[in-house]
Amino acid sequence: MCTIHACLISKVPHPPDLADTLDYGLTLLTSSLSTPQAPQLVYLVFGANTYHQEAVFSIASAIAGMRETPGQALDIQVFTDNPAPYAQLPVRIRSLDKETRTQWSAPHGYHFRTKHVALRSVLAESECALLIDTDTFFHCSPLKLFDRVKPGTLLCNAFGPRYGVFKQVPLYVVLAERLSARGLADDAMPLLNSGVIGLMREDASVLDHSIALMDEFYPEVATSYTLEEFCLSVAAYRSKTVNECTDLIHHYWSRKQLFRAKTRAWLSKHEDDLLSTAALDDTRRVTTHLPRPATWKRLMYKAVTAGVSSTQRQFLREILYGCTWHSNEFDRACSPVWWEKARENAEQRLKHRLESAQLSSWLNHWGVRQILGKRRDEIYRHLLAQESAKG
Numbered sequence: 001m002c003t004i005h006a007c008l009i010s011k012v013p014h015p016p017d018l019a020d021t022l023d024y025g026l027t028l029l030t031s032s033l034s035t036p037q038a039p040q041l042v043y044l045v046f047g048a049n050t051y052h053q054e055a056v057f058s059i060a061s062a063i064a065g066m067r068e069t070p071g072q073a074l075d076i077q078v079f080t081d082n083p084a085p086y087a088q089l090p091v092r093i094r095s096l097d098k099e100t101r102t103q104w105s106a107p108h109g110y111h112f113r114t115k116h117v118a119l120r121s122v123l124a125e126s127e128c129a130l131l132i133d134t135d136t137f138f139h140c141s142p143l144k145l146f147d148r149v150k151p152g153t154l155l156c157n158a159f160g161p162r163y164g165v166f167k168q169v170p171l172y173v174v175l176a177e178r179l180s181a182r183g184l185a186d187d188a189m190p191l192l193n194s195g196v197i198g199l200m201r202e203d204a205s206v207l208d209h210s211i212a213l214m215d216e217f218y219p220e221v222a223t224s225y226t227l228e229e230f231c232l233s234v235a236a237y238r239s240k241t242v243n244e245c246t247d248l249i250h251h252y253w254s255r256k257q258l259f260r261a262k263t264r265a266w267l268s269k270h271e272d273d274l275l276s277t278a279a280l281d282d283t284r285r286v287t288t289h290l291p292r293p294a295t296w297k298r299l300m301y302k303a304v305t306a307g308v309s310s311t312q313r314q315f316l317r318e319i320l321y322g323c324t325w326h327s328n329e330f331d332r333a334c335s336p337v338w339w340e341k342a343r344e345n346a347e348q349r350l351k352h353r354l355e356s357a358q359l360s361s362w363l364n365h366w367g368v369r370q371i372l373g374k375r376r377d378e379i380y381r382h383l384l385a386q387e388s389a390k391g
Contacts, residue, residue: 038073039146040129044118046081046096050260054134056085056274057263057283061137063090064280069141075126079118088274094118108218112228116207116214119197123204130155130198135259136251137286145198148243154206154236155198156229157251158244160191163233170221171230179234189237194229195251209235250288257337262286265333282330291331293324304367311349316368318342323375339379340386356384 041062045055059076066074078086079094081101086093096118104114119131128149130142149155164187166172179185199206213231221227236242252259266286270279293301301320305313322338347354363369363376372379 037127038075039143039149040122040126041074041076041142042119042122042129042131043076043078043080043134044096044115044131045078045134046101049085051134052080052082052085053263053267054136054260055080056089057266057286058132058134058136058138059086059089059091060266060274060279061283061286062142063275064283065138065141066143067141067280069143072141072143074142077122090275107215108222110214110218110222110227113211113214115194115197115228116211116232119199120204120207120211123199123201123207127201128199129201130196132249133157133195133251133253135253135256136195136249137263137283138249140248144248145196145245148245149198149200150241151200151202152241153200153243154192154203154232154240155196155243155245156232157193157195157249158246159242160193163187163189163191169224171224171227174220175217185234185237189233190242191226192229192233192236192242193251193253194232195253196245196249197232203240206232206235206240252288255290257341258290258334259286261334261337262330265330269329285328286330287328289328289331291324291326291328291334293321297324301371304371305365308365311346312362312365314349315342315346315362316365318345319363319379320368320371322379323372336382339382343383343386356387359383 043055043059045051055078059078062074062076066072076089076091077094078091079096080086081096081098083093083095101111101114102109104117105111115131119129122129122131128146130145130149145155163172163176163185167176176185176187197207210228210231213234214227217231218227224230263286266279266282267274270276270282273279292298298317301317305316305320308316318338319342322335322342324335326332343354343359360380363372363380369376
């Protein structure tokens, strides 16, 4: 069997007069790790239940993958404000309350800064660690990712475009000249996706550098959603070899709602025993496939809806996408997402709320009614219930 070490560590009291958030990060690890030489797979999860659901599935897929590397060890750590979802999983829980998050995101309240502080803390105690976002799942043993973490190397999720490709964005307009003058970046610098950050302890200074850059630049480019991974890109540029791992994991930062529907279906099916053989086997049936109709069906939907207005036409086609039967049960779980997205997209095009009467009228189109049959009522009730849930 694979070896996954686990222990539960109680909350560490907040120290008075905190001066250095990195030092405080280390206090969360004052209890000795049982296997400091084992690779550390790290999650940072707080807030809405959706993120915890994502993390639970990602961890289960990692454990399923560990069956490919029997006899090898892995520690899984979860920094979280809610340990309950992880009760069935062999993980270390690290308490992450609101006060801690405030300290870790200081001085500007930039919450993505906490990713680097958490990983920096783990590397103070361990030889090798990898922090992974919750919206991920593994295609293989997670140890294959650690094979790409070597001295002098940063493992990221993926390479993005070069820095100079989008010269109109604030990160370029505000910072490019200054970074160039300091010898830190140029137009050829690759931008990195930080859904994965893997480092050896000896290379942890990359995180120190990226944290310092975040603290410096945030007041000027606070609206830039990707500041955290941009600063990591700058910190690693020319100083580290960078590897990626898109072939080993799937990071569903795009089409999130479809993949969340798949993972919720897996959780619902296996909530009583997340580590059963059936549950672990099923993690491999949650695939990267986007459940769409076959080409011939899409052509049929276009023909059926050709006679209506463009806004209504796109709405009806997306509704029909959600009615396609799929052999994979986790793909079938995506149907309501298509329906909800159809309504959301229509409201964006109309620039007003789609009222129930208009919704009913659109779903009453003769061709769509023929295809949907009894599902028309199901879809209508679902969309009304979704609207009520929003308040």
